[in-house]
Amino acid sequence: MDGLTINEAAETTGWSPRMLRYLESVGLILPPRTDSGYRKFGPEELQRLRTLKELLARFDCGLSDIAFAKRMREDEELKQAVDTWFEAAPRPPEGVASDDWLRWEQEKHQRLLGIAA
Amino acid sequence: MDGLTINEAAETTGWSPRMLRYLESVGLILPPRTDSGYRKFGPEELQRLRTLKELLARFDCGLSDIAFAKRMREDEELKQAVDTWFEAAPRPPEGVASDDWLRWEQEKHQRLLGIAA
């Protein structure tokens, strides 16, 4: 077999076999399978597993955070909606009447969030 | 008072007063305060509250997801690290020896994740 089995991969990456399966279930690491269904962890998977661990530890975030980042990369509409929400500055720009600015913001959000989007 | 009080804002946005305070505690909505410490919800805050509700419902995500998106916007290093992790494609590009590619990836990750970053 070209690649490690799940227990071997667990051994060298520091994840538990259980977590390796969990990571697959949430779509973060998807190792290929042998014909009989065994997971095969190649160098790329091992490297990604190690760096994922570092990422979580260094920035103290959870798997669901990374999973959401993945959703944003894959769903352009979601990314747009989130970006737009943040770009609605808490204070209107200078030189624009507050009412006009608010109306413009409302339209912008409706464009991106509305059912017909 | 120019702006609604927390209960009035709750009334018109559909959030509960409790959640308005919670949203502030996680940094998603930060209404200004009166001299005595009362929150003032102006048109911008109200609009953001409504669109936030839409956003969560339409894409079925949680506040912690949006909070993480905020972290990524504000912490360039975090954003870089996450992007880099995703860009480590599960399969090396064609025409590059697997070992070379892996070494290159390792270096890239060390650049972005290493303590000296």
Added chain:
DNA sequence: TGAACCTTGACACATCCGTGCTAAGGTTGC
């Protein structure tokens, strides 16, 4: 063929997230 691995599925548990409620105390406004 039998030991040692793999698979999926499920139960269990700690922790966090989202949310409501209550308590103790300050502010506002008639």
Added chain:
DNA sequence: GCAACCTTAGCACGGATGTGTCAAGGTTCA
């Protein structure tokens, strides 16, 4: 000055996350 609002702080609780462990069964290989 009192009713009706605001503040923070805290308890509580259901649901989701992250993780271990066990069970029942298929695969590998000496």
